[in-house]
Structures are given as structure tokens and as C-alpha cells.
Amino acid sequence: MFQKRYKSRIGLIILSFLLLIPIIIWVLMKPFDVRFANSFSIFTSIGQIAGLVGITLFAITLILSSRLKILENYFGGLDKIYNLHHKSGIIAFVLLLIHPLSLTFRLIPISVLESAKFLIPDGNWTKNFGIFSLLLMMLILLVTFFAKWRYQNLRFTHKILGTAFFFGALHTFLVPSDVSQDIALRIFILGFSGLAISTYLYRSIFGRLLVQKFTYVVSAVNMVGKDTTEIVMSPTEKTMPYLPGQFLFVEFKNGGVKKEVHPFSICSSPSDDVLRITVKALGDWTTELKNLKVGAIAKIEGPFGEFSYLNGDSQKQIWIAGGIGVTPFLGMVRYLRTNRHGDLKVDFYYAVKSVDEMVFQKEFEEISIENLDFRFIPFVSNEKGRLNLEIIESISGKVKGSEIFMCGPFLMISSLKEQFFKAGINKKMIHSEEFKLL
Numbered sequence: 355m356f357q358k359r360y361k362s363r364i365g366l367i368i369l370s371f372l373l374l375i376p377i378i379i380w381v382l383m384k385p386f387d388v389r390f391a392n393s394f395s396i397f398t399s400i401g402q403i404a405g406l407v408g409i410t411l412f413a414i415t416l417i418l419s420s421r422l423k424i425l426e427n428y429f430g431g432l433d434k435i436y437n438l439h440h441k442s443g444i445i446a447f448v449l450l451l452i453h454p455l456s457l458t459f460r461l462i463p464i465s466v467l468e469s470a471k472f473l474i475p476d477g478n479w480t481k482n483f484g485i486f487s488l489l490l491m492m493l494i495l496l497v498t499f500f501a502k503w504r505y506q507n508l509r510f511t512h513k514i515l516g517t518a519f520f521f522g523a524l525h526t527f528l529v530p531s532d533v534s535q536d537i538a539l540r541i542f543i544l545g546f547s548g549l550a551i552s553t554y555l556y557r558s559i560f561g562r563l564l565v566q567k568f569t570y571v572v573s574a575v576n577m578v579g580k581d582t583t584e585i586v587m588s589p590t591e592k593t594m595p596y597l598p599g600q601f602l603f604v605e606f607k608n609g610g611v612k613k614e615v616h617p618f619s620i621c622s623s624p625s626d627d628v629l630r631i632t633v634k635a636l637g638d639w640t641t642e643l644k645n646l647k648v649g650a651i652a653k654i655e656g657p658f659g660e661f662s663y664l665n666g667d668s669q670k671q672i673w674i675a676g677g678i679g680v681t682p683f684l685g686m687v688r689y690l691r692t693n694r695h696g697d698l699k700v701d702f703y704y705a706v707k708s709v710d711e712m713v714f715q716k717e718f719e720e721i722s723i724e725n726l727d728f729r730f731i732p733f734v735s736n737e738k739g740r741l742n743l744e745i746i747e748s749i750s751g752k753v754k755g756s757e758i759f760m761c762g763p764f765l766m767i768s769s770l771k772e773q774f775f776k777a778g779i780n781k782k783m784i785h786s787e788e789f790k791l792l
Contacts, residue, residue: 365428366438369414372546376406379539380532394460401456402532408449409526409543412491413550415443416519419512420553421565421603423658431660432601433788443515447491450522454484484525490518516554523547568594570629570652572609575644579713581635582678583644584621587652588628594654596620597664598689599682599759599787602656604631609650611642619681619761619787620657623688629654630685632713634678661759661787662686663700668757668783672750673702674741674770676762677711680704682787683761684714690728691721698727701750705733705741705762741766743773754779761787 380403389399418425418439421432429435454473461469475482497511526533526543533539556564570587578584594602601619616639622630629652635641663671663686675683683702690700702722706712715732722730731749733741747753758774760767767786774784 365425365430368428372414373407373410375542376410376539377403379536379542380406383532383536383539393463397456397460401453401460404449404456405453405526405531406533406539406543408446408453409522410546411442411446411449412519412522413546415439415446416515416550417553418442419515420557421655421658422553426658426660432658433661437788443491444495447488447495450488450491454488480525480528483521483528487518487520487522487525490514490521494518513558516551516558519547519550519554523551565655568592568654568656570654572606572646572648572650572652573628575646575648577644578632580710581641582632582713583635583646584630584632585643585646586628586630587654593627594629594656596624596657597662598624598685599662599664600657600659600685601682601787602629602631602654602658604655605653606646607651607653609646611646611650612639614639615655616640617658619685621681621684621688623685623692625689625692632678632681632684636678659787661761661785663690663698663757663759666757666759666785668755669697669699670756671698671700672746672753672756672758673700674746674758674760674762675702675704676741676760676766677706679760679762679787680713681761683759686759687718687721687728691724694725694727700727701729701731703731703733703741703746705735705766707734708736709734741770743770743777753777756783758784760785764788 388395390396418435425435426432429438458469458472461472472481473485475485494511494514523543526547527540533543569590571590572585573588574584574586576584576586596602599619601617603615603617605613605615607613618631618633620629621632622628633640633643635644659682661682663673673683673686683704687702702718704712704715704718712732712734718730718732722728733745735741738745743753750756753774754777756779758779760770767788771784771786775781
């Protein structure tokens with residue numbers, strides 16, 4: 355586990371180094387007294403730095419969205435990668451926005467009219483490519499943050515990222531700049547842009563042909579609670595190996611529901627012969643799943659994620675699920691039922707607003723009777739208030755030294771994390787599943 359934690363930091367270190375490379379090359383190209391001689395050269399330099407770092411970070415954003423499994427070990431799981439993708443995309447946009455604005459400001463003392471024209475598309479296609487790239491990024495961000503579109507439509511907007519990057523890369527190579535003057539900078543930007551476009555083509559254009567998927571068939575569709583459906587799938591040939599707590603992406607064919615790709619936690623145990631997912635009706639597509647036909651083909655990609663108690667170090671663990679955040683713990687509890695792990699002791703808190711939201715309660719209670727090292731603690735917030743550190747320590751004792759696994763609503767996880775940090779619990783001992791595709 356120590357090696358995994360160490361490796362999960364390497365990704366951020368490598369990304370930081372990659373962002374520094376164009377800056378270092380740029381600094382070595384010309385003396386500072388030339389770069390910052392007057393207001394014109396100062397704004398030019400700011401624009402150049404923002405553009406170089408922005409296009410590099412844009413390439414990184416595209417690579418992070420490709421779901422390459424090799425990246426998971428270096429960032430702590432796909433959920434962390436997507437969160438980083440989200441943040442890096444915003445920062446890249448800000449930097450790429452600063453780039454033309456700085457170049458525009460340098461012209462104001464010369465001519466306000468010429469300064470304004472700099473941001474308007476014209477017959478200069480080298481400049482236009484950069485403007486088109488920025489406008490597409492702006493559109494993507496506006497849709498992501500403000501438009502209440504279907505999940506699949508939001509996924510489509512992310513495919514536009516590749517087009518936006520292509521225009522941005524064209525602008526970078528064609529415009530007269532430091533990139534065109536320095537071979538080292540040109541090779542770095544060209545190589546990194548090529549890698550970004552390759553990963554985009556692999557995932558978004560040729561994904562159906564190149565990405566490995568497992569074929570399963572739906573063998574049962576069960577209503578297990580309020581607006582909650584369990585889908586059981588049997589392998590047709592090769593089975594997908596996975597750890598308890600991981601998740602997958604699935605697309606159903608010939609099942610009477612729209613063909614869309616969605617991520618779900620795996621709720622079965624790796625020891626089982628079938629795959630199980632549990633879905634709460636939170637949107638149009640997830641609401642349709644209760645009508646999924648037995649016999650439908652399930653195309654599965656995975657597994658993903660590092661949210662598994664098997665990756666923990668401590669023999670004392672606290673698991674906290676909120677609402678439908680119980681799903682990764684279902685696989686963990688079921689695996690724990692048939693696989694004992696020395697002196698491992700687990701307290702499992704399952705928090706819901708009302709009793710009718712709780713699923714698989716009887717199964718959890720049965721396992722807690724069978725395994726005295728596993729305690730199941732149901733918690734209904736409408737009756738007891740919000741779950742907090744004080745309540746947890748009144749049942750489990752001091753949590754310091756325990757390994758904590760959490761999955762649930764963002765506000766719940768954020769609040770508990772803050773309480774754990776204040777109690778002196780090391781950040782390394784707290785694991786949370788924070789999956790955000792967009």
C-alpha cells in the first residue's frame with residue numbers, strides 16, 4: 355500500500371515538471387532585460403508564457419480524459435484523474451484567455467482600434483485558429499457548468515475538446531513565435547500535442563474498435579428499494595477480474611433502453627460468478643433501467659478505481675456510506691463475507707435520510723452476525739441528525755489510527771473530512787470515492 359500511495363503522487367510531480375519545461379526553454383531563449391524592457395515586451399512575455407503553459411495544460415487535460423488504465427496508479431484512481439481533468443481544463447482555459455488579452459493590451463498605447471481588432475476573426479487564419487479554439491473551450495465550460503443537459507449530451511460536448519485542442523495546436527505551430535524560432539520548444543510542443551491528439555483519437559473516435567470490453571448478458575433485473583434497481587449480469591465468455599470497491603462503465607444493447615455508456619460501482623464480490631450493479635433513479639436513463647430486459651447484452655469496460663479496503667494498511671477500518679454511496683461497499687462487504695483478513699475489524703456506517711432509502715439492510719445485518727469483526731451501524735438522519743465525528747467516536751472509539759473509507763453526497767464527505775482533519779487524522783488514512791465525469 356505504501357508503494358501505491360507513493361506512486362499516486364508521481365503523476366502530479368510529472369505533470370508539474372512537464373508544465374515547467376516550456377517555461378524553462380522560454381527563459382533560456384532570451385535575456386530578461388529584453389523580455390521585460392517596456393510595457394509592450396512585458397505584456398508580450400506574459401501572453402507567451404500563458405500561451406505555452408496553457409496549451410501544455412490543455413494537452414494534459416485531453417490525455418487525462420482518455421481513461422488510460424496505466425494512469426490510474428500514478429494519480430490514485432480514475433475518479434481522482436477526472437477531478438484533475440476538470441480542474442486542469444478550467445486553468446488551461448484561463449491561461450489561454452490571458453494569452454490573447456495580454457497581446458491585446460500591449461497594443462492599446464499604440465492604437466485602441468488595432469487592439470480591439472486583434473480579438474476579431476479576419477483573413478489571418480493563423481490567428482483565427484486560436485480564436486476558434488478559445489470560443490470552443492468557452493462553449494464547453496458554459497455548457498458543463500450551466501446547461502441542464504442529459505448526461506450523454508454533456509459527454510458529447512467533451513468530445514469537442516479534441517477539436518478545440520486541434521485548432522489551438524494549429525495556432526501554436528503556425529503563428530510566428532518562440533515555438534517557431536526554437537527547435538527544442540517546437541519538438542516539445544509538437545510531441546506533446548501529438549500524444550494528446552493520439553489519446554483523443556483512441557478514446558473518442560476509435561474507442562469502439564480499440565478499447566477492450568467484456569461481454570455480459572443481463573440475467574436478472576430486481577427492484578431492491580425506493581427507486582433502486584439491481585442488475586445482475588452473467589459472462590458470455592471471458593470474465594472481468596476486479597477488486598471489491600472498483601467500478602465499471604457499461605452500455606446495454608437490445609435491452610429496451612437507450613444505448614448510453616455510464617459508470618457504476620461493482621456491487622458483487624470478485625468471488626461471485628456474476629457481476630452486479632445497483633442503480634438509483636436519478637435521471638431519465640437511470641429511471642429507464644427498471645425496464646431493462648433480461649437477455650440484453652452488456653458491454654463492459656473496466657475495472658477502474660483504487661477505492662478498496664484491500665488497499666488499506668490499518669487493521670482497524672471505518673467505512674461510511676451515504677445514500678446510494680453504499681454501492682462500492684456492497685462489493686466490499688460481500689467479499690469480506692467469504693474472505694477473512696487476519697485481525698481486520700470494520701465498523702460500517704450506512705447513513706440515509708429515511709428508512710425507506712436503505713437497501714440490502716438485512717444482508718448487512720446477517721453478515722455482521724456471521725462475522726463478529728464486522729459491525730453494521732445503520733444511521734437515519736431524519737431521526738438522529740447528521741452523522742458526525744462525535745457520533746462515530748461514541749460508537750467506534752477514537753478514530754485516530756483507523757483507516758477511513760467514504761462514499762456518498764459531496765457535502766457529507768466534505769464535512770466529515772474536515773472533522774477528521776481537525777481531529778488530527780492523517781490525510782493518507784482517509785479514502786473517498788469522488789467520481790465526477792464532467
